[in-house]
Amino acid sequence: xxxxxxxxxxxxxxxxxxxxxxxxxxxxxxxxxxxxxxxxxxxxxxxxxxxxxxxxxxxxxxxxxxxxxxxxxxxxxxxxxxxxxxxxxxxxxxxxxxxxxxxxxxxxxxxxxxxxxxxxxxxxxxxxxxxxxxxxxxxxxxxxxxxxxxxxxxxxxxxxxxxxxxxxxxxxxxxxxxxxxxxxxxxxxxxxxxxxxxxxxxxxxxxxxxxxxxxxxxxxxxxxxxxxxxxxxxxxxxxxxxxxxxxxxxxxxxxxxxxxxxxxxxxxxxxxxxxxxxxxxxxxxxxxxxxxxxxxxxxxxxxxxxxxxxxxxxxxxxxxxxxxxxxxxxxxxxxxxxxxxxxxxxxxxxxxxxxxxxxxxxxxxxxxxxxxxxxxxxxxxxxxxxxxxxxxxxxxxxxxxxxxxxxxxxxxxxxxxxxxxxxxxxxxxxxxxxxxxxxxxxxxxxxxxxxxxxxxxxxxxxxxxxxxxxxxxxxxxxxxxxxxxxxxxxxxxxxxxxxxxxxxxxxxxxxxxxxxxxxxxxxxxxxxxxxxxxxxxxxxxxxxxxxxxxxxxxxxxxxxxxxxxxx
Amino acid sequence: xxxxxxxxxxxxxxxxxxxxxxxxxxxxxxxxxxxxxxxxxxxxxxxxxxxxxxxxxxxxxxxxxxxxxxxxxxxxxxxxxxxxxxxxxxxxxxxxxxxx
Numbered sequence: 001x002x003x004x005x006x007x008x009x010x011x012x013x014x015x016x017x018x019x020x021x022x023x024x025x026x027x028x029x030x031x032x033x034x035x036x037x038x039x040x041x042x043x044x045x046x047x048x049x050x051x052x053x054x055x056x057x058x059x060x061x062x063x064x065x066x067x068x069x070x071x072x073x074x075x076x077x078x079x080x081x082x083x084x085x086x087x088x089x090x091x092x093x094x095x096x097x098x099x100x101x102x103x104x105x106x107x108x109x110x111x112x113x114x115x116x117x118x119x120x121x122x123x124x125x126x127x128x129x130x131x132x133x134x135x136x137x138x139x140x141x142x143x144x145x146x147x148x149x150x151x152x153x154x155x156x157x158x159x160x161x162x163x164x165x166x167x168x169x170x171x172x173x174x175x176x177x178x179x180x181x182x183x184x185x186x187x188x189x190x191x192x193x194x195x196x197x198x199x200x201x202x203x204x205x206x207x208x209x210x211x212x213x214x215x216x217x218x219x220x221x222x223x224x225x226x227x228x229x230x231x232x233x234x235x236x237x238x239x240x241x242x243x244x245x246x247x248x249x250x251x252x253x254x255x256x257x258x259x260x261x262x263x264x265x266x267x268x269x270x271x272x273x274x275x276x277x278x279x280x281x282x283x284x285x286x287x288x289x290x291x292x293x294x295x296x297x298x299x300x301x302x303x304x305x306x307x308x309x310x311x312x313x314x315x316x317x318x319x320x321x322x323x324x325x326x327x328x329x330x331x332x333x334x335x336x337x338x339x340x341x342x343x344x345x346x347x348x349x350x351x352x353x354x355x356x357x358x359x360x361x362x363x364x365x366x367x368x369x370x371x372x373x374x375x376x377x378x379x380x381x382x383x384x385x386x387x388x389x390x391x392x393x394x395x396x397x398x399x400x401x402x403x404x405x406x407x408x409x410x411x412x413x414x415x416x417x418x419x420x421x422x423x424x425x426x427x428x429x430x431x432x433x434x435x436x437x438x439x440x441x442x443x444x445x446x447x448x449x450x451x452x453x454x455x456x457x458x459x460x461x462x463x464x465x466x467x468x469x470x471x472x473x474x475x476x477x478x479x480x481x482x483x484x485x486x487x488x489x490x491x492x493x494x495x496x497x498x499x500x501x502x503x504x505x506x507x508x509x510x511x512x513x514x515x516x517x518x519x520x521x522x523x524x525x526x527x528x529x530x531x532x533x534x535x536x537x538x539x540x541x542x543x544x545x546x547x548x549x550x551x552x553x554x555x556x557x558x559x560x561x562x563x564x565x566x567x
Numbered sequence: 568x569x570x571x572x573x574x575x576x577x578x579x580x581x582x583x584x585x586x587x588x589x590x591x592x593x594x595x596x597x598x599x600x601x602x603x604x605x606x607x608x609x610x611x612x613x614x615x616x617x618x619x620x621x622x623x624x625x626x627x628x629x630x631x632x633x634x635x636x637x638x639x640x641x642x643x644x645x646x647x648x649x650x651x652x653x654x655x656x657x658x659x660x661x662x663x664x665x666x667x
Contacts, residue, residue, distance in 0.1 A: 207622035251633045252626030256658070275658045297659045301629065306662075327657075 010127075011035045013054035015045035015071060016089070017063045021112075025058065025089075028116045032123070042066025046074045049084075055130070056123065057086040061101070069104045076105035083133040085126035089114075154184075157211060173387025174201075175359045177380045186213025186255075187326050187379040190221045192228040195441040197265050200228045200237070203276065203381055204257040205326040207298070212253070219244050220255060220299070231424045231444045234259045235309040238272045238299065242307050245300030254298040258324055262385055267316040269385070272309070274298050277330055277342065280323040281314055286349050286358060290314050313477045319386045321355065328378030335371030344369075358382070403500035403564070406433055413491040413515070417455065418484050423447045426494060434498060434505065439563050442544055446509065446561060453538050454492045454513035458555050460484060461519075490516035504564020506546070512556040519555070569593075572600035583631075584613040591623040598630070606636040615646035620654055632663060643667060 012034045016022040022038060029036050037052045039045035043065045049057065057075060061068040072086055088101040088109040101109040107129070110122055178189050186206030193199055202224050206213040220241050227237045238259050245255055256275030263269070271279055274296035281290040292312045302308075325345075332340040345362070353361045359382045367374050408429065410422055426447050430436050436443060456462045460483040462471055471479045495510040513519075538557070541548045546562040570593055571584040583600045585593055601610060610631060614620075632642050645667040647655060655666055 205622075207626050252623070252630045254626065254629070256622075277657065294657045294659060297662055301663070 009033070009035060010056065011037060011052060011054040012056045012058060013037045013039060013045065013048055013052060014058045015039040015042065015063065015068065016058075016060045017041055018060070021060070028119060029058075031116070032120060040064075042068060042071035045071045046078075049075045050078060055084060056126065057084060059086060059088050059106070061088055061090040061092060061097070069100060072101075072104045072106050081137070083130050083137075085123075085130050087122060087126060154211075157184075157214065173384035175382045177359075177363060177378070179377070181375075181377050182326070182328060182379050183217075184211075184214050185328075185377050186217065187328065187377075188217045188221060189379055189381055190224055192225050194228050194233075194261070195231055195444040197263070197441075197445075199262040199264065199383070200224070200234060201260045201262070201324070201381070201383065202237075202257060203324040203326065203379060204255050204299075205276065205328070205379070206255045207253050216245060216249060216253070216255065216300075219248065220257075224259075231427050231440075233421070234261045234270060234272055235311055236421070236424075238274070239304075239307055239309055242299045242302065243304050246303060249300045254300040256294075256298040256327075258292070258294075260292075260322065260324065260383075262316070262322065262383060264385065267385075269314040269316050269320075269322065270311045271314070272296065272311050277325060277327055280346075280349075281316070282321045282323060282349060282355075282358070283317060284319045284355060286353065286355055288346060288349055289317075289320065310481075311477070316385050319355070319384070321358070322381075322383040322385060324381045324383075326379040329366070329380055332366055332370060332375065332378060333373055334369045335373060336369070340366055340369070403498075403505040404434070405498060405500050407495070407497040409493065409495045411491060411493045414487055414489050417459075417490060417492060418487065421451070422492075422494065423451055426496065429496070430507070434507075436563060439561075443561070446541060446544055446559060449538055449541055450494075450509060450511040450557060450559070451492065453557060454511045454555075456480065457538075458513040458519065459487060459490045459492070459516045487516060490514070490519075501562075501564070504562065507561045507563065508558065509561065510551070510556065510558045512551075514555055570596040570600050574604070580609040580611060582611045582613060584616060585620075585624070586616045588619045589614070589617045589624040589627075590619065590621040593624065594627065597624075597627045601631055601634055606634060606640070608635070609641045609643070610635050611643045611645060613646050614644065614648070614651055617647070617651060620651050625654070625658055625660070628660070628664065641665070 010033070012029055014022065014025055014029070014036055016025060016038070017040050026036050026038070034056075037048055037054060039048045041064045045057075045059065045063075046066070048054075059068045059072055063071070068088060068090075072088070075084075075086065085107045086105065088106045089112060090098070090101070090109060091112040092098065093111065098109055098111075108122060108126060110119065174191060176189055178187060186208060188202065188204040188206070191199060191201045202221070204217070204220060206216050223241050223244060224237055227240060238257070241255075241257070249255075254275070258271060258273040258276040258279055260272075260279065261270040269281065269292075271292040273279060273292050273294045275294050275298035278291040278293040280288050281292070283289045292314065295310065295312065296308050330340055330342045330345050334340055334344075348362045348365050349358070351361060351365075359380070362380065410426065412420060412422055423444065427440070427444050430443055431440060460480060462476065462480055462483065491514060493510075493512045495512075497508045499506045499508070538548075541559050544561065545559040548557070548559040550556065551558050569586055570589075571586060573582050574580070575582065581601060581604045583597070585597065589597075612628065612631070628642075628644065632640050635642050643665045644655065644660065647666070652666075655661070660666055
């Protein structure tokens with residue numbers, strides 16, 4: 001940049017008490033194209049700086065009232081965040097005096113006499129620094145704003161995610177460690193109670209980190225809650241979450257998950273584990289009694305056709321507890337190098353610890369061996385299967401809709417019968433048409449038991465009448481799957497009829513099964529429900545319904561469920 | 568550190584060898600190792616010199632499989648050390664990959 005180049009519009013404050021010097025300076029600056037403001041002493045310089053807001057200051061050192069040093073100090077303190085270059089012009093040659101020019105806040109000095117070229121170059125150099133300062137400052141402001149925005153969004157997201165992943169009905173007997181940092185890194189733990197009395201839980205770990213990982217937790221937990229309350233089982237829930245995640249997540253993101261159902265009445269545990277460390281079942285002596293290892297790929301990887309719904313089943317004893325956790329626990333780095341590891345985690349169960357203290361013991365042990373590096377980006381859940389005993393059945397409350405007369409029937413044959421569970425659909429009808437929400441738990445139990453009788457007992461011969469083919473509980477699920485796959489023909493027919501009564505209604509549900517080879521339809525001994533000859537579930541229908549009976553043989557059952565206070 | 572890649576002399580097999588840590592930071596290098604080759608070739612991921620693998624690496628293997636042709640792809644994962652083999656086992660990667 002040459003010193004003759006015009007620098008139009010830039011406002012310069014000149015503080016100079018000597019009139020000839022002032023005139024000379026004004027002329028030089030005028031040629032550069034500057035807009036010049038003059039102050040005759042230090043006090044006036046400070047005043048004009050505030051009023052005129054110049055972009056450059058040229059300051060004489062020796063001035064009346066207030067010298068240049070003091071004026072420079074004041075000027076620099078007026079707008080500390082802005083950079084307005086201040087150049088001292090002085091005839092002084094003394095080193096200390098020159099050093100003081102910079103000490104008091106001046107950015108440069110120019111000793112008199114100077115030429116126009118030198119003055120111009122000095123000013124140019126100062127303006128370059130000013131421009132650099134301005135652009136750095138702009139970037140700083142932008143970065144600070146972005147950072148604040150990010151932090152605000154993160155706080156908001158944390159709040160939303162926390163309420164999502166900590167929501168649901170927490171039961172007694174469940175303990176969990178799920179830190180905000182783990183949530184934000186894609187860990188998820190939710191529970192919900194199915195109307196049949198099963199406690200559903202989902203412990204999940206999304207791949208990736210931060211917001212992108214956490215965001216996918218929302219559809220997963222939504223599906224979990226709505227399907228559990230809709231009466232669906234965990235295989236259906238796993239399949240639906242998988243389909244949803246497969247459709248929304250990019251190919252390299254997925255969700256390791258274990259979904260469990262604790263049946264506190266039948267004392268069973270069902271687990272679907274895809275990509276998570278083994279779920280542990282621990283007995284009252286703190287011994288690891290069983291493990292439910294990963295049998296599947298994580299959710300969101302496989303397309304619907306390849307998805308595998310298979311569950312693992314375990315019988316539960318009295319006070320068994322279940323431990324589920326993310327790999328953040330076993331991969332936690334420890335002070336001596338290496339990781340906590342599966343073996344290190346399982347060794348915690350060998351310690352002489354009271355069962356109720358086991359959870360704390362694990363966390364304390366990990367905290368101790370992690371030392372300084374303890375990082376709570378992990379999730380650990382303990383479920384006490386005795387304390388979680390849930391759901392009083394058969395609640396009664398006022399219906400939400402006036403009773404009407406209506407009826408419907410549903411016939412399902414093989415092969416649909418092998419995979420389709422009609423119970424949620426039928427329950428949905430009862431809730432929608434008749435508004436029987438308050439009776440939902442009871443109705444779900446009735447429909448489930450009727451379907452189980454028709455399919456498991458009659459068509460598959462797993463329990464009930466044909467004793468020769470009955471199986472032991474521990475082989476039940478694998479044998480059920482085998483026989484279901486081999487079922488070549490057969491049907492189940494539901495007929496539902498509702499009759500309005502004053503202050504309530506009668507719901508008659510008939511279920512009939514048939515069509516399978518080698519099926520027997522011997523009527524039970526006295527054609528009535530006899531607990532000693534019936535499966536436990538079917539026997540329970542007698543207590544839930546106004547009437548329950550066989551219709552000409554064990555293959556057709558009719559129950560009448562009466563709701564409200566009919567007259 | 569890094570990802571080494573080579574094409575077999577018959578031009579049919581792409582061999583990709585992540586060295587050291589195979590994690591989030593390997594994303595670009597790993598993608599560069601296969602993206603210039605077409606689907607339909609055989610891809611072999613050699614984990615002999617891989618010391619560590621995280622869930623991002625599992626995701627990258629899925630991307631490779633997609634690039635190689637999805638369900639029609641032939642992707643071999645071989646020579647994994649015990650610790651890494653157990654990560655692949657827990658993730659059940661044998662269901663989509665030929666894990667040797």
